[in-house]
Amino acid sequence: MEPNMEKDVAIAESLALVERSIIAMLGTVDGNGHPNIKAMMNMEHEGLKVVWFSTNTSSKRVAQILQNPKTCVYFVDADQFKGLMLVGTIEVLQDDKSRQRLWRPGCEKYYPLGVTDPDYSVLRFTASWGNYYHGLSNITFDI
């Protein structure tokens, strides 16, 4: 029940899905070994290899990631029955360059002290493999 599709088609459709997605779902593993999911604003990516997010340093998500960097990022187009899962690891960054890179107008709503707010962290996810599906077809590929 898992017919294949061509890898180059899957990569192209995956990139298009990432480009048009407003949000991405970040999957983490909590201290009890349960998966957790949270919708994140889809801000920036480098192909399918790296996905960047920003979040509050004080959030439960950051605490989980510091304990266990194994994560996944999921993009979905429910209307077209398309989905992309990227699986890999994630880092919590607070260097100036990364913070400036992700800063957007309106970020001060979440980080009142601005780009140097200690509660402002950047997440850099790096994928090792992915799975893309469209309808009943899907393919798993290294990244």
Next chain:
Amino acid sequence: MEPNMEKDVAIAESLALVERSIIAMLGTVDGNGHPNIKAMMNMEHEGLKVVWFSTNTSSKRVAQILQNPKTCVYFVDADQFKGLMLVGTIEVLQDDKSRQRLWRPGCEKYYPLGVTDPDYSVLRFTASWGNYYHGLSNITFDI
């Protein structure tokens, strides 16, 4: 950065979100300890305690669940910045009653042999706790 909301409001908004969601994201943990996410059709639920899905017995998701039943189910309304995560465990069922319960017109596309197709399984997720957020407010509650 995590102001509270009233639990009864959160429960009511959570139920409304579940009711109007076409899909739900199912979080599992793979054999390497990475979280995995897959969009599922949102078919049936009992309050916030139990969520039912159907899937192919031969799918990677079923193999993962049989190894590790720790799962989560996530509903999101990206436009309104609302999201509900339910965390708990999931069972794979193939009894007649469960299969009949989840069978819908069109299911034969996925399970050509019909309601007794060996590749047709039902998933019953049972939540132990949840987290609901709306904008910058969120609340965690037992279920």
